[in-house]
Amino acid sequence: GQQLNQSPQSMFIQEGEDVSMNCTSSSIFNTWLWYKQDPGEGPVLLIALYKAGELTSNGRLTAQFGITRKDSFLNISASIPSDVGIYFCAGRPDNYGQNFVFGPGTRLSVLP
């Protein structure tokens, strides 16, 4: 089946630092979504991207739909303790119907 790779798997950063993570696939996607999951909770949608090159912000978060349509990037600026959690990318491949494929997640820890 379709697979997504996310990197890094986990990261530890100091409060106030900027964070970058990415999501890659071997096939072309027509939609990218970024979710955050807090412990014991379901994922919550952060940003949705619908066309190649699109750059979208949500507060301190910015995500981009890669030009090749095989990747997406998420940046968090000036991290704060509540940014801790697991960040998932999800994508809808071309010719895959209406459903999404989820990446394995990037676990973010913010040190005070």
Place this chain on the structure above:
Amino acid sequence: NAGVTQTPKFRILKIGQSMTLQCAQDMNHNYMYWYRQDPGMGLKLIYYSVGAGITDKGEVPNGYNVSRSTTEDFPLRLELAAPSQTSVYFCASSYSSRGNEQFFGPGTRLTVL
């Protein structure tokens, strides 16, 4: 609005037992989904439904069954529980197939011993 609710939060089953995971949404969404999340893995789609009376298999449907008799409810049935079904199960719903906003429930943590 309560959003998407799931019960129970936790459950331990013995091999061969059966159970139903409940999911309900009060947002009048047509689309509903069941995912499982294994440690260190992304969400895998088990079954989905595009409306009452219509269900379809996702990526990992074996060992599960679903029904959608109403718009609000989408229960997931495990008939003969196996250790491989130990996982966290998430139900989600969305207004349209574009799926740009899938709302997730809080999850059910299932252990099969």
